[in-house]
Amino acid sequence: MKLLVVDDSSTMRRIIKNTLARLGYTDILEGGDGLEGWAAIDSNPDVEMLITDWNMPEMNGLELVKKVRSDARFKDLPIIMVTTEGGKAEVITALKAGVNNYIVKPFTPQVLKEKLAAVMGVSE
């Protein structure tokens, strides 16, 4: 299963990747901002899950989610947003844009595991 992790922090990408690896997911593409994320998924439409940050330069995560969701190839793609923007208004905004689930930083590996399971259940 191929996943795409988009975050402008290489440290955060590594943390997410290491957590995913422990859960058995090792086929992981990366992007350092929304534009890189879009380029990665546009050229790898077999990606089965997008995990994205919100605050990033060039194109932020919310814009990336809207762009991905507006493409028919990705209308059912599971998307998890991982962000410091944990306010209720932000969560609602993200869900309206098409995010399936939401993780507030900092998070534990257990939380990521639970959200992944929840999103995969939803996507089936």
Ligand SMILES: [Mg+2]
């Ligand atoms: Mg960021």
